[in-house]
Amino acid sequence: MKTRLFVLFSLYFFIIGCSQSTSPDNPDWVEDLIVQYKNEPVGNPPQSIWRYNYKNQIVYYVPPQCCDQFSTLYDEKGNELGAPDGGITGSGDGRFTDFFTARTDEKLIWQDSRQRK
Helix, strand or coil: CHHHHHHHHHHHHHHHHHHCCCCCCCCHHHHHHHHHHHCCCCCCCCCEEEEEEECCEEEEEECCCCCCCECEEEECCCCEEECCCECCCCECCCCCCCHHHHCEEEEEEEECCCCCC
16 A cells, blocks of 8 residues: 555656746746647757847747748747748848847757657
């Protein structure tokens, strides 16, 4: 009986632990985006979310997925700002031509660790 209770409690804490935020510092919208990506097939390359300081504001960058797709740059509140790179030319939407030279304080927020099948 004690073994069953131990297994049940262990399973309960494992489930609770897996459902918690990846970081208490992440805004809710970032956590929602992570959940969305985890429910999609593994990207090529695997999805990731990066945080930077860009022109004195916190921004979140999601690199492009595969062939000619745009990246996405978000402000701190989750508003989509544009695409610093990707697309047919690889130069994004043209609104953030200095993003890669002006960004600072790089921090990987999340990267999909699943393997492609």
